[in-house]
Amino acid sequence: MKNKLANMMCLDLFLSSQETTDYKTLKKSITPEDSKKLPLVSFDLYNNYFSTKMELLDIKNDINQVKELASKFDWKNNFDTLFNEQNFEAIVITDIHQNIVWVNEGFTKMTGFSKNYALKKTPSFLQGKETSVETKKRIREKIVKNTPFSDIIINYKKDKTPYKCKLKIFPLYNEETTHFIALEKSVASF
Structure with a gap:
């Protein structure tokens, strides 16, 4: 049960990081049974994406301060x-x-x-x-x-x-x- 919740959370995090058009396309192709197959490493995808976005935001903020x-x-x-x-x-x-x-x-x-x-x-x-x-x-x-x-x-x-x-x-x-x-x-x- 714990793994299932973790996998669902990872899927939610990953999907929330997608552009609207990509999300709509992905959403159509995912069924509840698919969440049982997703490894916990899907969180790493989101974490990498989030880290990159944060670094770019930091750079943008630095440039704005300059x-x-x-x-x-x-x-x-x-x-x-x-x-x-x-x-x-x-x-x-x-x-x-x-x-x-x-x-x-x-x-x-x-x-x-x-x-x-x-x-x-x-x-x-x-x-x-x-x-x-x-x-x-x-x-x-x-x-x-x-x-x-x-x-x-x-x-x-x-x-x-x-x-x-x-x-x-x-x-x-x-x-x-x-x-x-x-x-x-x-x-x-x-």
Whole structure:
């Protein structure tokens, strides 16, 4: 009886995640006897679907928050183009002096540091003994050029675990550059 209820619940969850037209098509083909045949793993289908949807919603919310900041600072960047087809976990916005003014929740997930801890610090607090001096110099030089760029740097999580971080940095401007945005993704741990 327990398995039957679990299977029915999984079927309900799966069906509720379908688009209306798909649901109507599936509903016609499912009979009460079919629920006895469904394995409990059907919940995994829904769970994967739900997780993916939540991640996309988080990204959309992050982009909307960046757009709100853009409105506040009157940035002229085209954020739809900036975020188009970008793959990132963390977003870090710094002022012109490299002080962090905003990070998304993905930053906390990726590094272990809270948003409040990161604010008013420079991203250098993420660096450590394996962070290349040449890479830091190269990044500083690219920032001074005031053009978008990508690079990879070794950073450290709160628990001191090093990881390679792919950075995509863009200047944010109104009449002149006022801030920078970094879209970051962990590409490897050691």
